[in-house]
Amino acid sequence: MLPKREEQTTTTVPEVSSEPKFKQMEPLKPARRNVKKDNRNTTGYLFISPFLLGFFTLTIFPILYSLYLSFTDYDLMGTPSWIGLDNYVRMFTDDPTFWKSMKVTFFYAGIAVPIRLVFALLVAMALNKIVEMVGLYRTLLYLPSVVGGSIAVSIMWRQLFGNEGAVNSILGALGLPTHSWLGDPDTAIWTLIVLYGWQFGSSMLIFLAGLRNIPKTYYEASSVDGAGPVKQFFIITIPLLTPVILFNTIMQVIQGFMAFTPSFVVTNGGPVNSTLLYVLYMYQRAFEYFDMGYASAMAWVMLVIIAIFTALIFKSSPHWVHYESDNK
Template sequence: MKHSKIAKRGHKAYIYILPWLIGLVVLQLYPFIASLLYSFTNYNAFGKMNFIGFDNYVRLFTKDKEFYKSLGVTIKYTLLTVPGKIILSLAIAVMLNKTRKGIGVLRTIFYLPSLFGGSIAVALLWKLLFMDNGLMNSLLHIFKLGPVSWLGDPKVALTTLSSLEIWQFGSSMVMFLAALKQVPQSLYEAAGIDGANKVQSFFKVTFPQITPILFFTIIMQTINALQNFTSAFVITKGGPVKSTYMLGLKLYNDGFAYYKMGYASASSWVIFILILAVTLVLFGTQRFWVFYEDDVK
């Protein structure tokens, strides 16, 4: 009798998680496996699908110059956004790690941009701000500077896109703020007794204590940067002269503009392997600089 009740409860649990399981299979597992199979075909979404082996991958690495161009742009974008976002979010978190009147309002204000995420609306706003007759050039004109071709100059366009991602630092800031709250005050007191100033206390006490959160943030922000699509698509369409033509945008164009679904699937798996490789490298470095509570010193 008791076992039958437990079995019934188990069946109810499966019913409750059934919508999630359906979503997992239909929206994640099936596309994941299907894209791998498509990458070995000449699938174009309309005609007959034929198996062509590794031809898509060979073409991608040996004949497609746009692939290497977009790879370089994506890596440069990642190197701009990830350090910039982490440094800014950590600096703001340290500044907001105070107990004073109105600090909660300030934290909310700094977090607000992250609520919009990588939305099209924010990308359009950024485009309006940085267009030739936009607000940024209007402000420069007041100070007798500019104008700057923020989106038309190949040397500046990628930095302009990177600034959008860096501006949305709120989620990283919240995690750093939570980590800072967990640093024992006794460690600062001991450092003060030893004669450490604020800068020394930060690098000798604060930084080692927050390295697990820092490591997690680097991983997540790197993955997000390598997959960027929205800002490049909405703001610049990959221009000017392909200076913002990222891997995610190339994948989209191959699949949905030129209907080369098999080729686009191969590109998606290259991006997946790139992200996996970078993640594994980062995990391999953590033993040198990430400190956990159970580490034996």
């Protein structure tokens, strides 16, 4: 037999194209502006323009202008004259009334704020137990906060604690000695503290909202373990309510330092400046002594004080405020 002829294998070499593998991309054309989107932006800015106008003209500009006035001598009539840091130097070194108002304000805020917070929390816990007609009770207890800071209520407070007011009338009817509450430097400030504590409605509602967010299963489980109401308050209510306590504390501290109406209407800072709150003294310097530059410097000092206290509260919050996300 003849041997088979081996088949010849041929290798095909791919042709090399002289054209480039990738064509050069054409430059991107600029995107056309979305006319519809621009119209919506213009409409949005048009709607918020009243707020922006009011914010810049009634908030930002007065703040910056007061900062400028704090370095000037300005009597509301003439032109402000630049005096540098003289207002601040005089405030801290040559104004005993400034330090008196500072002392009264710290005493007022240091006592009135905790009283309001504690009382608001207790009332909120009582309302949290009520099932029927809770809306009515909540409204009635909130009413003092709605009208509490008004001139009318301050006048009513002055009449209540006057020499012939309702408080002394009740004490006299009971055979107890009466007292000049607003005329005694030792008791006048306490009438304002009581008025501040009476306006607990807003803090109470915030506490009540926080209490409603605490699951009842926590209390049921602790009851099975033998925990009583007092122990439940300290191991469940307070820890879970600390974010709300933080918020209320900051808001009330700011309000306490900025209190003005009660001192102005009820006592006008007397007797012997025992109720001369800081903001009232600032008002007197501005509109009674016509020393607007000095009053503006006082305003910025109070801003720094409030900012320091707020920062300290926030700085301490990681040590006592507990959030639900911390356990995750």
